[in-house]
Amino acid sequence: MPETPDEAALALEFDVLAKRAGLAIPEDRKAALFAGFKDLRRMLATMRQPRTAADEPAGTFSIQSVTRGL
Amino acid sequence: MMAARLDVADLSLVDAADAVRKGEVSAVSLLEACLANLDSHEEAVNATIWVDKEAAFAAARAADAKRAAGGPIGPLHGLPLAHKDMYYQAGRLSSCGSVIRRDFVPDYSATVIERLSAAGAYAFAGLNMAEFAQNGTGHNRHHGDCHNPWNLPYITGGSSSGSGAAVAARFTFAALGSDTGGSIRLPAAANGVSGIKPTQTRVSRYGVMPLSFSADNVGPLARTARDCARIMSVIAGHDPRDPTSAEMPVPDYEAGLTGDLRGIRIGMPSTYFLDEVDAPVRAAIEAAASVLAGRGATIVPLTLPLMDAVATYASVVSRVEGATIHAEWMRQRPQDFATHINGRMFPGYAIPATYYVEALSRRGPILKAFAKEVFSQVDLLVTPTIRTCLPTLAATDIDNGPPGTEQVALGISTNTRPFNYLGLPSMSIPCGFDPNGLPIGLQISGRPFAEAAVLQAADAYQRDTDWHARRPEIAAV
Numbered sequence: 001m002p003e004t005p006d007e008a009a010l011a012l013e014f015d016v017l018a019k020r021a022g023l024a025i026p027e028d029r030k031a032a033l034f035a036g037f038k039d040l041r042r043m044l045a046t047m048r049q050p051r052t053a054a055d056e057p058a059g060t061f062s063i064q065s066v067t068r069g070l
Numbered sequence: 071m072m073a074a075r076l077d078v079a080d081l082s083l084v085d086a087a088d089a090v091r092k093g094e095v096s097a098v099s100l101l102e103a104c105l106a107n108l109d110s111h112e113e114a115v116n117a118t119i120w121v122d123k124e125a126a127f128a129a130a131r132a133a134d135a136k137r138a139a140g141g142p143i144g145p146l147h148g149l150p151l152a153h154k155d156m157y158y159q160a161g162r163l164s165s166c167g168s169v170i171r172r173d174f175v176p177d178y179s180a181t182v183i184e185r186l187s188a189a190g191a192y193a194f195a196g197l198n199m200a201e202f203a204q205n206g207t208g209h210n211r212h213h214g215d216c217h218n219p220w221n222l223p224y225i226t227g228g229s230s231s232g233s234g235a236a237v238a239a240r241f242t243f244a245a246l247g248s249d250t251g252g253s254i255r256l257p258a259a260a261n262g263v264s265g266i267k268p269t270q271t272r273v274s275r276y277g278v279m280p281l282s283f284s285a286d287n288v289g290p291l292a293r294t295a296r297d298c299a300r301i302m303s304v305i306a307g308h309d310p311r312d313p314t315s316a317e318m319p320v321p322d323y324e325a326g327l328t329g330d331l332r333g334i335r336i337g338m339p340s341t342y343f344l345d346e347v348d349a350p351v352r353a354a355i356e357a358a359a360s361v362l363a364g365r366g367a368t369i370v371p372l373t374l375p376l377m378d379a380v381a382t383y384a385s386v387v388s389r390v391e392g393a394t395i396h397a398e399w400m401r402q403r404p405q406d407f408a409t410h411i412n413g414r415m416f417p418g419y420a421i422p423a424t425y426y427v428e429a430l431s432r433r434g435p436i437l438k439a440f441a442k443e444v445f446s447q448v449d450l451l452v453t454p455t456i457r458t459c460l461p462t463l464a465a466t467d468i469d470n471g472p473p474g475t476e477q478v479a480l481g482i483s484t485n486t487r488p489f490n491y492l493g494l495p496s497m498s499i500p501c502g503f504d505p506n507g508l509p510i511g512l513q514i515s516g517r518p519f520a521e522a523a524v525l526q527a528a529d530a531y532q533r534d535t536d537w538h539a540r541r542p543e544i545a546a547v
Protein backbone atom coordinates (compact mmCIF):
# COMPACT_ATOMS: atom_id res chain seq x y z
CA MET A 1 0.00 0.00 0.00
CA PRO A 2 2.63 2.64 0.82
CA GLU A 3 4.18 2.93 -2.66
CA THR A 4 2.01 4.80 -5.17
CA PRO A 5 1.25 2.73 -8.31
CA ASP A 6 0.86 4.11 -11.82
CA GLU A 7 -2.30 5.84 -13.10
CA ALA A 8 -3.88 2.75 -14.68
CA ALA A 9 -3.34 0.64 -11.58
CA LEU A 10 -4.75 3.43 -9.43
CA ALA A 11 -7.84 3.67 -11.63
CA LEU A 12 -8.39 -0.07 -11.31
CA GLU A 13 -7.91 0.10 -7.55
CA PHE A 14 -10.36 3.00 -7.37
CA ASP A 15 -13.04 1.02 -9.20
CA VAL A 16 -12.50 -2.07 -7.05
CA LEU A 17 -12.69 -0.09 -3.82
CA ALA A 18 -15.87 1.67 -4.91
CA LYS A 19 -17.47 -1.65 -5.82
CA ARG A 20 -16.38 -3.26 -2.56
CA ALA A 21 -17.93 -0.33 -0.62
CA GLY A 22 -21.15 -0.75 -2.58
CA LEU A 23 -20.85 2.67 -4.20
CA ALA A 24 -22.15 3.48 -7.65
CA ILE A 25 -20.22 6.66 -8.36
CA PRO A 26 -22.09 8.96 -10.76
CA GLU A 27 -20.15 9.40 -13.99
CA ASP A 28 -20.04 13.20 -13.70
CA ARG A 29 -18.32 12.96 -10.31
CA LYS A 30 -15.80 10.26 -11.08
CA ALA A 31 -12.95 12.60 -12.06
CA ALA A 32 -13.27 14.70 -8.90
CA LEU A 33 -13.40 11.65 -6.66
CA PHE A 34 -10.48 10.00 -8.43
CA ALA A 35 -8.37 13.13 -7.91
CA GLY A 36 -9.11 12.98 -4.19
CA PHE A 37 -8.30 9.28 -4.13
CA LYS A 38 -4.89 9.91 -5.66
CA ASP A 39 -4.14 12.53 -2.99
CA LEU A 40 -5.10 10.02 -0.36
CA ARG A 41 -2.75 7.38 -1.77
CA ARG A 42 0.12 9.88 -1.64
CA MET A 43 -0.76 10.68 1.97
CA LEU A 44 -1.02 7.05 3.04
CA ALA A 45 2.46 6.43 1.68
CA THR A 46 3.80 8.60 4.51
CA MET A 47 1.90 6.89 7.30
CA ARG A 48 3.93 3.85 8.28
CA GLN A 49 6.29 4.53 11.16
CA PRO A 50 8.33 2.19 13.36
CA ARG A 51 6.38 0.90 16.34
CA THR A 52 7.91 1.43 19.76
CA ALA A 53 7.06 0.53 23.35
CA ALA A 54 4.80 3.59 23.44
CA ASP A 55 2.53 1.92 20.88
CA GLU A 56 1.49 -0.99 23.06
CA PRO A 57 -2.22 -1.23 23.95
CA ALA A 58 -1.67 0.55 27.27
CA GLY A 59 -0.91 3.66 25.20
CA THR A 60 -4.42 3.78 23.73
CA PHE A 61 -5.84 7.31 23.60
CA SER A 62 -7.65 8.41 26.72
CA ILE A 63 -7.41 12.09 27.30
CA GLN A 64 -8.24 11.80 30.98
CA SER A 65 -5.49 9.27 31.64
CA VAL A 66 -3.00 11.43 29.77
CA THR A 67 -4.03 14.36 31.93
CA ARG A 68 -3.31 12.40 35.08
CA GLY A 69 0.18 11.66 33.78
CA LEU A 70 1.10 15.31 33.23
CA MET B 71 -15.34 49.74 7.61
CA MET B 72 -16.78 50.39 11.07
CA ALA B 73 -20.37 51.23 11.76
CA ALA B 74 -21.04 54.30 13.89
CA ARG B 75 -24.46 53.33 15.21
CA LEU B 76 -25.07 51.39 18.39
CA ASP B 77 -27.94 49.13 19.32
CA VAL B 78 -28.52 46.67 22.14
CA ALA B 79 -27.45 43.88 19.83
CA ASP B 80 -23.95 45.36 20.10
CA LEU B 81 -23.84 44.32 23.75
CA SER B 82 -21.74 41.30 24.53
CA LEU B 83 -23.68 38.25 25.70
CA VAL B 84 -22.55 38.81 29.29
CA ASP B 85 -23.48 42.49 29.23
CA ALA B 86 -26.85 41.70 27.66
CA ALA B 87 -27.57 39.00 30.26
CA ASP B 88 -26.58 41.32 33.08
CA ALA B 89 -28.75 44.11 31.65
CA VAL B 90 -31.76 41.79 31.55
CA ARG B 91 -31.11 40.61 35.08
CA LYS B 92 -30.98 44.20 36.34
CA GLY B 93 -34.08 45.18 34.40
CA GLU B 94 -32.16 47.70 32.29
CA VAL B 95 -33.30 46.07 29.07
CA SER B 96 -36.08 43.62 28.28
CA ALA B 97 -35.72 40.25 26.65
CA VAL B 98 -38.17 41.40 23.99
CA SER B 99 -36.02 44.41 23.11
CA LEU B 100 -32.93 42.19 22.74
CA LEU B 101 -34.84 39.96 20.35
CA GLU B 102 -36.20 42.92 18.40
CA ALA B 103 -32.66 44.29 17.97
CA CYS B 104 -31.34 40.95 16.70
CA LEU B 105 -34.25 40.50 14.31
CA ALA B 106 -33.87 44.06 13.00
CA ASN B 107 -30.27 43.28 12.05
CA LEU B 108 -31.34 39.96 10.59
CA ASP B 109 -34.08 41.56 8.50
CA SER B 110 -31.66 44.20 7.22
CA HIS B 111 -28.74 41.97 6.30
CA GLU B 112 -29.78 38.35 5.96
CA GLU B 113 -30.24 38.64 2.21
CA ALA B 114 -26.58 39.62 1.91
CA VAL B 115 -25.09 37.27 4.50
CA ASN B 116 -27.33 34.17 4.22
CA ALA B 117 -26.51 33.02 7.75
CA THR B 118 -29.78 31.23 8.55
CA ILE B 119 -31.64 28.16 7.32
CA TRP B 120 -34.79 28.75 9.34
CA VAL B 121 -36.10 31.45 11.70
CA ASP B 122 -39.02 31.04 14.11
CA LYS B 123 -40.03 34.58 15.09
CA GLU B 124 -43.35 33.62 16.62
CA ALA B 125 -41.84 31.16 19.09
CA ALA B 126 -39.02 33.61 19.77
CA PHE B 127 -41.35 36.40 20.83
CA ALA B 128 -43.31 33.99 23.00
CA ALA B 129 -40.08 32.93 24.72
CA ALA B 130 -38.91 36.54 25.14
CA ARG B 131 -42.23 37.62 26.62
CA ALA B 132 -42.19 34.65 29.00
CA ALA B 133 -38.66 35.57 30.09
CA ASP B 134 -39.71 39.15 30.84
CA ALA B 135 -42.76 37.95 32.75
CA LYS B 136 -40.68 35.56 34.84
CA ARG B 137 -38.20 38.28 35.77
CA ALA B 138 -41.00 40.69 36.61
CA ALA B 139 -42.56 38.06 38.86
CA GLY B 140 -39.29 37.79 40.77
CA GLY B 141 -38.68 34.18 39.88
CA PRO B 142 -35.17 32.72 39.85
CA ILE B 143 -33.36 33.47 36.64
CA GLY B 144 -30.34 31.80 35.09
CA PRO B 145 -27.06 33.24 33.80
CA LEU B 146 -28.42 33.50 30.24
CA HIS B 147 -31.92 34.64 31.10
CA GLY B 148 -33.86 36.09 28.19
CA LEU B 149 -31.09 35.80 25.61
CA PRO B 150 -32.03 35.01 22.01
CA LEU B 151 -29.53 32.52 20.57
CA ALA B 152 -29.26 30.74 17.25
CA HIS B 153 -27.26 27.60 16.55
CA LYS B 154 -25.66 25.67 13.76
CA ASP B 155 -28.53 23.69 12.25
CA MET B 156 -27.37 20.33 13.61
CA TYR B 157 -28.34 20.67 17.27
CA TYR B 158 -31.48 18.64 17.70
CA GLN B 159 -34.48 20.43 19.21
CA ALA B 160 -37.57 18.28 19.64
CA GLY B 161 -40.16 19.18 17.04
CA ARG B 162 -37.89 21.56 15.09
CA LEU B 163 -36.10 21.21 11.78
CA SER B 164 -32.48 20.10 11.88
CA SER B 165 -31.33 20.12 8.26
CA CYS B 166 -27.62 19.60 8.99
CA GLY B 167 -27.04 21.87 6.01
CA SER B 168 -28.12 19.10 3.66
CA VAL B 169 -30.88 18.24 1.24
CA ILE B 170 -30.91 14.70 2.61
CA ARG B 171 -32.15 15.96 5.97
CA ARG B 172 -34.16 18.84 4.54
CA ASP B 173 -37.26 17.65 6.41
CA PHE B 174 -35.63 15.98 9.43
CA VAL B 175 -37.46 16.89 12.64
CA PRO B 176 -36.01 15.06 15.67
CA ASP B 177 -38.22 14.08 18.58
CA TYR B 178 -35.59 14.77 21.22
CA SER B 179 -33.26 17.63 22.11
CA ALA B 180 -29.51 17.86 22.49
CA THR B 181 -28.20 18.04 26.04
CA VAL B 182 -26.47 21.35 25.27
CA ILE B 183 -29.75 22.83 24.06
CA GLU B 184 -31.46 21.72 27.26
CA ARG B 185 -28.66 23.19 29.39
CA LEU B 186 -28.82 26.52 27.59
CA SER B 187 -32.56 26.54 28.02
CA ALA B 188 -32.25 25.77 31.73
CA ALA B 189 -29.91 28.77 31.99
CA GLY B 190 -32.63 31.00 30.52
CA ALA B 191 -31.67 31.24 26.83
CA TYR B 192 -33.83 30.21 23.91
CA ALA B 193 -33.07 29.42 20.27
CA PHE B 194 -34.84 31.30 17.50
CA ALA B 195 -33.03 30.15 14.35
CA GLY B 196 -31.10 27.34 12.73
CA LEU B 197 -27.90 28.64 11.20
CA ASN B 198 -26.32 27.93 7.86
CA MET B 199 -23.44 25.47 7.80
CA ALA B 200 -21.39 23.36 5.45
CA GLU B 201 -23.30 20.30 4.27
CA PHE B 202 -23.04 17.77 7.10
CA ALA B 203 -20.28 19.98 8.57
CA GLN B 204 -17.86 18.88 5.88
CA ASN B 205 -15.94 21.87 4.62
CA GLY B 206 -13.89 24.64 6.12
CA THR B 207 -15.03 27.42 3.82
CA GLY B 208 -18.80 27.84 4.29
CA HIS B 209 -19.89 26.77 0.81
CA ASN B 210 -23.30 25.14 0.70
CA ARG B 211 -24.85 23.94 -2.55
CA HIS B 212 -28.30 23.36 -1.06
CA HIS B 213 -28.91 26.36 1.19
CA GLY B 214 -26.61 28.85 -0.54
CA ASP B 215 -23.13 29.96 0.46
CA CYS B 216 -22.75 31.99 3.62
CA HIS B 217 -21.08 35.38 2.97
CA ASN B 218 -18.58 37.14 5.18
CA PRO B 219 -20.25 40.21 6.74
CA TRP B 220 -16.94 42.09 6.62
CA ASN B 221 -16.56 41.66 2.86
CA LEU B 222 -19.30 39.70 1.14
CA PRO B 223 -17.39 37.92 -1.67
CA TYR B 224 -15.09 36.30 0.89
CA ILE B 225 -15.48 33.05 2.83
CA THR B 226 -16.92 32.91 6.32
CA GLY B 227 -14.94 29.82 7.18
CA GLY B 228 -16.75 26.66 8.07
CA SER B 229 -18.22 24.44 8.82
CA SER B 230 -20.07 26.61 11.38
CA SER B 231 -20.34 29.36 8.77
CA GLY B 232 -23.66 30.80 9.88
CA SER B 233 -22.59 30.75 13.53
CA GLY B 234 -19.60 32.98 12.84
CA ALA B 235 -21.42 35.28 10.45
CA ALA B 236 -24.55 35.63 12.62
CA VAL B 237 -22.57 36.58 15.72
CA ALA B 238 -20.49 39.12 13.77
CA ALA B 239 -23.56 40.61 12.06
CA ARG B 240 -25.39 41.01 15.40
CA PHE B 241 -28.14 38.55 14.46
CA THR B 242 -27.52 36.78 17.76
CA PHE B 243 -25.41 37.18 20.91
CA ALA B 244 -23.85 33.74 20.57
CA ALA B 245 -24.18 30.51 18.68
CA LEU B 246 -23.18 26.91 19.11
CA GLY B 247 -20.83 25.54 16.51
CA SER B 248 -19.17 22.18 16.19
CA ASP B 249 -15.50 21.48 15.56
CA THR B 250 -14.09 18.32 13.97
CA GLY B 251 -11.13 19.93 12.20
CA GLY B 252 -11.52 23.62 13.00
CA SER B 253 -15.20 24.29 12.38
CA ILE B 254 -15.62 26.58 15.38
CA ARG B 255 -12.23 28.30 15.21
CA LEU B 256 -12.21 28.92 11.45
CA PRO B 257 -15.48 30.87 11.31
CA ALA B 258 -14.55 32.61 14.56
CA ALA B 259 -11.33 33.79 12.91
CA ALA B 260 -12.89 34.67 9.57
CA ASN B 261 -15.75 36.68 11.08
CA GLY B 262 -13.82 38.44 13.83
CA VAL B 263 -15.53 36.73 16.78
CA SER B 264 -14.40 34.46 19.62
CA GLY B 265 -14.89 30.70 19.56
CA ILE B 266 -13.62 27.81 21.63
CA LYS B 267 -13.22 24.13 20.84
CA PRO B 268 -13.09 22.48 24.24
CA THR B 269 -11.05 19.44 25.20
CA GLN B 270 -12.36 16.26 23.58
CA THR B 271 -15.15 14.89 25.88
CA ARG B 272 -15.53 18.16 27.86
CA VAL B 273 -19.01 18.89 26.41
CA SER B 274 -21.78 16.36 25.74
CA ARG B 275 -22.46 15.41 22.13
CA TYR B 276 -25.85 13.83 22.82
CA GLY B 277 -28.37 15.02 20.25
CA VAL B 278 -25.74 16.52 17.97
CA MET B 279 -25.25 15.41 14.36
CA PRO B 280 -22.12 13.24 14.28
CA LEU B 281 -19.32 13.56 11.76
CA SER B 282 -16.37 11.86 13.45
CA PHE B 283 -16.69 9.87 16.67
CA SER B 284 -13.10 10.63 17.62
CA ALA B 285 -12.81 14.28 16.71
CA ASP B 286 -16.23 15.98 17.08
CA ASN B 287 -16.53 18.75 19.67
CA VAL B 288 -19.28 21.12 20.74
CA GLY B 289 -18.53 24.73 21.66
CA PRO B 290 -19.68 28.36 21.48
CA LEU B 291 -18.95 31.32 19.22
CA ALA B 292 -19.62 34.72 20.77
CA ARG B 293 -18.38 38.26 20.83
CA THR B 294 -15.85 37.89 23.69
CA ALA B 295 -13.83 35.33 25.61
CA ARG B 296 -15.92 36.18 28.68
CA ASP B 297 -19.07 35.32 26.72
CA CYS B 298 -17.55 31.97 25.81
CA ALA B 299 -16.60 31.40 29.45
CA ARG B 300 -20.18 31.94 30.57
CA ILE B 301 -21.55 29.55 27.97
CA MET B 302 -18.91 26.95 28.74
CA SER B 303 -19.85 27.04 32.42
CA VAL B 304 -23.41 26.22 31.35
CA ILE B 305 -22.79 23.48 28.78
CA ALA B 306 -19.65 21.68 30.00
CA GLY B 307 -19.67 18.65 32.24
CA HIS B 308 -20.57 14.99 32.26
CA ASP B 309 -23.81 13.87 30.65
CA PRO B 310 -25.11 10.39 31.46
CA ARG B 311 -26.64 10.31 27.97
CA ASP B 312 -23.18 10.71 26.45
CA PRO B 313 -20.97 8.10 28.10
CA THR B 314 -17.95 9.53 26.24
CA SER B 315 -18.28 12.82 28.13
CA ALA B 316 -15.66 13.45 30.81
CA GLU B 317 -16.56 13.13 34.49
CA MET B 318 -14.17 15.87 35.52
CA PRO B 319 -15.57 18.79 37.53
CA VAL B 320 -16.32 22.02 35.67
CA PRO B 321 -14.63 25.15 37.03
CA ASP B 322 -16.24 28.58 37.13
CA TYR B 323 -14.60 29.77 33.94
CA GLU B 324 -15.73 33.35 34.35
CA ALA B 325 -14.29 33.62 37.85
CA GLY B 326 -10.86 32.76 36.46
CA LEU B 327 -10.75 35.75 34.14
CA THR B 328 -8.39 37.97 36.11
CA GLY B 329 -6.48 39.66 33.30
CA ASP B 330 -3.25 38.67 35.03
CA LEU B 331 -0.88 36.52 32.98
CA ARG B 332 2.15 36.77 35.24
CA GLY B 333 3.86 33.40 35.47
CA ILE B 334 2.16 32.08 32.33
CA ARG B 335 4.55 30.76 29.66
CA ILE B 336 3.23 31.03 26.13
CA GLY B 337 4.90 29.10 23.32
CA MET B 338 5.17 30.54 19.81
CA PRO B 339 5.97 27.63 17.48
CA SER B 340 8.59 28.50 14.91
CA THR B 341 7.68 25.59 12.66
CA TYR B 342 4.56 24.15 11.02
CA PHE B 343 2.02 26.74 12.17
CA LEU B 344 3.98 29.58 10.60
CA ASP B 345 5.02 27.73 7.44
CA GLU B 346 4.13 29.86 4.41
CA VAL B 347 2.19 32.28 6.60
CA ASP B 348 1.06 35.53 4.93
CA ALA B 349 2.88 38.66 6.10
CA PRO B 350 -0.18 40.49 7.53
CA VAL B 351 -1.08 37.37 9.52
CA ARG B 352 2.44 36.99 10.90
CA ALA B 353 2.54 40.66 11.88
CA ALA B 354 -0.81 40.38 13.69
CA ILE B 355 0.27 37.29 15.61
CA GLU B 356 3.55 38.85 16.68
CA ALA B 357 1.73 41.99 17.80
CA ALA B 358 -0.71 39.84 19.76
CA ALA B 359 2.16 38.09 21.51
CA SER B 360 3.44 41.49 22.60
CA VAL B 361 0.05 42.33 24.09
CA LEU B 362 0.06 39.05 26.02
CA ALA B 363 3.58 39.77 27.21
CA GLY B 364 2.36 43.15 28.38
CA ARG B 365 -0.06 41.31 30.66
CA GLY B 366 2.83 39.44 32.26
CA ALA B 367 3.16 36.33 30.09
CA THR B 368 6.55 35.04 29.02
CA ILE B 369 6.77 34.32 25.30
CA VAL B 370 8.84 31.22 24.52
CA PRO B 371 9.97 30.30 20.96
CA LEU B 372 9.25 26.64 20.42
CA THR B 373 9.78 23.85 17.92
CA LEU B 374 6.87 21.43 17.92
CA PRO B 375 7.36 17.69 17.44
CA LEU B 376 5.39 15.31 15.24
CA MET B 377 3.20 17.85 13.46
CA ASP B 378 3.26 16.29 9.97
CA ALA B 379 2.31 12.90 11.42
CA VAL B 380 -0.47 14.51 13.43
CA ALA B 381 -1.91 16.14 10.31
CA THR B 382 -1.92 12.87 8.36
CA TYR B 383 -3.40 10.75 11.13
CA ALA B 384 -6.07 13.38 11.80
CA SER B 385 -7.15 13.29 8.18
CA VAL B 386 -7.31 9.49 8.08
CA VAL B 387 -9.44 9.28 11.22
CA SER B 388 -11.96 11.92 10.22
CA ARG B 389 -12.34 10.65 6.65
CA VAL B 390 -12.96 7.05 7.66
CA GLU B 391 -15.40 7.97 10.40
CA GLY B 392 -17.28 10.41 8.19
CA ALA B 393 -17.50 7.83 5.42
CA THR B 394 -18.81 5.25 7.88
CA ILE B 395 -21.54 7.52 9.20
CA HIS B 396 -22.69 8.47 5.70
CA ALA B 397 -22.24 5.05 4.08
CA GLU B 398 -25.89 4.26 3.51
CA TRP B 399 -26.64 7.63 1.92
CA MET B 400 -23.46 7.43 -0.15
CA ARG B 401 -24.67 4.12 -1.55
CA GLN B 402 -28.28 5.07 -2.11
CA ARG B 403 -28.32 8.75 -3.03
CA PRO B 404 -24.81 10.00 -3.88
CA GLN B 405 -26.22 12.75 -6.12
CA ASP B 406 -27.82 14.39 -3.09
CA PHE B 407 -24.41 15.33 -1.71
CA ALA B 408 -22.42 18.19 -3.25
CA THR B 409 -19.58 16.86 -5.38
CA HIS B 410 -16.91 18.07 -2.98
CA ILE B 411 -18.65 16.22 -0.13
CA ASN B 412 -18.64 13.02 -2.19
CA GLY B 413 -14.98 13.69 -2.88
CA ARG B 414 -14.15 14.20 0.76
CA MET B 415 -15.87 11.01 1.88
CA PHE B 416 -14.86 8.61 -0.88
CA PRO B 417 -11.25 8.28 0.33
CA GLY B 418 -12.69 7.06 3.62
CA TYR B 419 -13.74 3.88 1.84
CA ALA B 420 -10.31 3.52 0.27
CA ILE B 421 -8.35 3.57 3.51
CA PRO B 422 -7.56 0.04 4.74
CA ALA B 423 -8.74 -0.80 8.24
CA THR B 424 -5.16 -1.31 9.37
CA TYR B 425 -4.33 2.31 8.50
CA TYR B 426 -7.33 3.61 10.39
CA VAL B 427 -6.41 1.52 13.44
CA GLU B 428 -2.83 2.69 13.13
CA ALA B 429 -3.96 6.34 13.09
CA LEU B 430 -6.07 5.74 16.19
CA SER B 431 -3.48 3.68 18.03
CA ARG B 432 -0.86 6.40 17.52
CA ARG B 433 -3.12 9.00 19.09
CA GLY B 434 -2.35 8.20 22.72
CA PRO B 435 1.44 7.97 22.34
CA ILE B 436 1.54 11.12 20.21
CA LEU B 437 -0.53 13.09 22.72
CA LYS B 438 1.70 11.88 25.55
CA ALA B 439 4.86 12.80 23.65
CA PHE B 440 3.42 16.16 22.61
CA ALA B 441 2.23 16.98 26.12
CA LYS B 442 5.52 15.94 27.69
CA GLU B 443 7.70 17.87 25.27
CA VAL B 444 5.55 20.99 24.84
CA PHE B 445 3.76 21.46 28.13
CA SER B 446 6.92 20.90 30.15
CA GLN B 447 8.13 24.15 28.57
CA VAL B 448 4.98 26.24 28.21
CA ASP B 449 1.39 26.52 29.48
CA LEU B 450 -0.22 27.70 26.24
CA LEU B 451 0.52 27.87 22.53
CA VAL B 452 -0.33 30.81 20.26
CA THR B 453 -0.47 30.43 16.49
CA PRO B 454 -2.43 31.87 13.59
CA THR B 455 -5.84 30.22 13.30
CA ILE B 456 -5.54 30.49 9.50
CA ARG B 457 -2.13 30.96 7.87
CA THR B 458 -3.30 33.06 4.97
CA CYS B 459 -5.36 36.15 4.38
CA LEU B 460 -8.90 34.96 3.70
CA PRO B 461 -9.66 33.77 0.15
CA THR B 462 -12.87 34.50 -1.73
CA LEU B 463 -15.75 32.08 -2.08
CA ALA B 464 -14.92 31.81 -5.79
CA ALA B 465 -11.28 30.90 -5.14
CA THR B 466 -12.28 28.05 -2.85
CA ASP B 467 -15.28 26.67 -4.75
CA ILE B 468 -14.07 23.10 -5.23
CA ASP B 469 -17.07 22.05 -7.30
CA ASN B 470 -16.68 24.84 -9.86
CA GLY B 471 -13.06 25.97 -9.58
CA PRO B 472 -10.01 25.05 -11.63
CA PRO B 473 -7.63 22.23 -10.62
CA GLY B 474 -5.86 23.17 -7.41
CA THR B 475 -8.89 24.82 -5.85
CA GLU B 476 -9.24 21.89 -3.46
CA GLN B 477 -5.76 22.48 -2.07
CA VAL B 478 -6.59 26.14 -1.36
CA ALA B 479 -9.80 25.12 0.39
CA LEU B 480 -8.21 22.31 2.40
CA GLY B 481 -5.34 24.57 3.41
CA ILE B 482 -7.72 26.67 5.50
CA SER B 483 -7.76 24.08 8.30
CA THR B 484 -4.04 23.24 8.36
CA ASN B 485 -3.50 24.99 11.70
CA THR B 486 -6.70 23.88 13.42
CA ARG B 487 -6.98 20.17 12.57
CA PRO B 488 -4.00 18.98 14.68
CA PHE B 489 -5.74 20.03 17.89
CA ASN B 490 -8.71 17.79 17.09
CA TYR B 491 -6.46 14.76 16.73
CA LEU B 492 -4.65 15.69 19.94
CA GLY B 493 -7.96 16.44 21.68
CA LEU B 494 -6.64 19.68 23.18
CA PRO B 495 -8.68 22.80 23.96
CA SER B 496 -8.15 25.53 21.40
CA MET B 497 -9.71 28.94 20.86
CA SER B 498 -9.69 31.63 18.19
CA ILE B 499 -10.03 35.32 18.95
CA PRO B 500 -9.75 38.30 16.60
CA CYS B 501 -6.35 40.03 16.51
CA GLY B 502 -6.40 42.32 13.49
CA PHE B 503 -7.52 42.80 9.90
CA ASP B 504 -5.92 41.95 6.57
CA PRO B 505 -5.59 44.39 3.63
CA ASN B 506 -9.04 43.32 2.35
CA GLY B 507 -10.67 44.38 5.61
CA LEU B 508 -11.13 40.80 6.78
CA PRO B 509 -10.41 39.61 10.32
CA ILE B 510 -7.31 37.68 11.38
CA GLY B 511 -7.58 35.05 14.11
CA LEU B 512 -5.23 34.25 16.98
CA GLN B 513 -5.40 30.60 18.05
CA ILE B 514 -4.67 29.87 21.71
CA SER B 515 -4.33 26.22 22.75
CA GLY B 516 -3.63 24.51 26.04
CA ARG B 517 -3.26 21.31 28.02
CA PRO B 518 -6.13 18.80 28.22
CA PHE B 519 -9.00 20.35 30.21
CA ALA B 520 -7.17 23.70 30.49
CA GLU B 521 -10.07 25.68 29.02
CA ALA B 522 -9.82 28.05 31.98
CA ALA B 523 -6.22 28.97 31.09
CA VAL B 524 -7.09 29.39 27.41
CA LEU B 525 -10.03 31.64 28.24
CA GLN B 526 -7.98 33.59 30.75
CA ALA B 527 -5.34 34.45 28.14
CA ALA B 528 -7.99 35.33 25.56
CA ASP B 529 -9.81 37.57 28.01
CA ALA B 530 -6.58 39.25 29.09
CA TYR B 531 -5.81 40.01 25.44
CA GLN B 532 -9.26 41.47 24.90
CA ARG B 533 -8.84 43.82 27.86
CA ASP B 534 -6.09 45.61 25.93
CA THR B 535 -7.51 45.42 22.38
CA ASP B 536 -10.81 46.21 20.71
CA TRP B 537 -10.80 43.91 17.66
CA HIS B 538 -13.57 41.83 19.24
CA ALA B 539 -15.80 44.88 19.73
CA ARG B 540 -15.73 46.06 16.12
CA ARG B 541 -18.81 45.69 14.00
CA PRO B 542 -18.93 45.09 10.25
CA GLU B 543 -20.69 47.58 8.02
CA ILE B 544 -22.54 45.15 5.79
CA ALA B 545 -22.91 46.12 2.17
CA ALA B 546 -26.37 45.97 0.60
CA VAL B 547 -26.96 43.44 -2.18
